[in-house]
Amino acid sequence: PLGQALHRKTMNLFRQYITVGGMPQAVEAFVRTNDLSEVDRAKRRILNLYRDDIRKHAKGYEMKVEAIYDEIPSQLKNQNRHFKISSLEKGARFGEYRDAMFWLSDAMIVNNCYNSTEPNVGLNMNRDRTLLKCYMSDTGLLVSHAFDENRIMGEEIYKKLLIDKLEVNMGMVTENAVAQMLTAAGHKLYFYSNPSRNQAQDRMEIDFLITQKNRIAPIEVKSGNYRSHISLDKFRRRFSQKIGKSYILYDKDVCVKDGIIHLPLYMAQLL
Numbered sequence: 001p002l003g004q005a006l007h008r009k010t011m012n013l014f015r016q017y018i019t020v021g022g023m024p025q026a027v028e029a030f031v032r033t034n035d036l037s038e039v040d041r042a043k044r045r046i047l048n049l050y051r052d053d054i055r056k057h058a059k060g061y062e063m064k065v066e067a068i069y070d071e072i073p074s075q076l077k078n079q080n081r082h083f084k085i086s087s088l089e090k091g092a093r094f095g096e097y098r099d100a101m102f103w104l105s106d107a108m109i110v111n112n113c114y115n116s117t118e119p120n121v122g123l124n125m126n127r128d129r130t131l132l133k134c135y136m137s138d139t140g141l142l143v144s145h146a147f148d149e150n151r152i153m154g155e156e157i158y159k160k161l162l163i164d165k166l167e168v169n170m171g172m173v174t175e176n177a178v179a180q181m182l183t184a185a186g187h188k189l190y191f192y193s194n195p196s197r198n199q200a201q202d203r204m205e206i207d208f209l210i211t212q213k214n215r216i217a218p219i220e221v222k223s224g225n226y227r228s229h230i231s232l233d234k235f236r237r238r239f240s241q242k243i244g245k246s247y248i249l250y251d252k253d254v255c256v257k258d259g260i261i262h263l264p265l266y267m268a269q270l271l
Contacts, residue, residue: 113191138180178268
């Protein structure tokens, strides 16, 4: 544990980071002006450059790539964050958009996170390519991409983000930041989802899975004051022979409770 004062300071810096992001032009604008409107302009220039690159380099399926790109914030607002291809056009199927989805990932614009149908070492062997989450590779860019209504994001929204008062979208933002940190730490992104309609004990969703010392480590991301971790409890009971450590990433200091390691969000990079 860092202790209350240092933890609070570090969380403030973390919120500042996910608001600004890590793109060099956005960081330079923040350091030079300390003006979040200037930062937002820099980020929107990058988002427009991405759009130009899509039209220039994704020949043959640029419209599909752009449709996915535009839809990312809306999909991440969904409770389970799954990317639903059917939302792009009526009757759309994953196979029709597969190349477009992979193009965005290869271009490092997004970080794709796949459902691992059988949590075990070698997560890739049980990967369901048709059920995935699509995170922005830079959380600062996601913030500007998500609040695109007025072109330049208002200072008020940025201030709410910095003091953790933008309740509606913080789950989306923090989960995206964790996906970004895990990717930067060298992990491929996987989650576990079982939407069983018949057996309540089988119905669960785990935000991220990583491997540690030949064991699976489930990770749940919590924003704000959470009350329970039902899915994580079910997962730990169901796959107890395969699990090593279990983690909850949240906005408080380090502790171990109920056999689960609780870490502040900014420590995701250390896993």
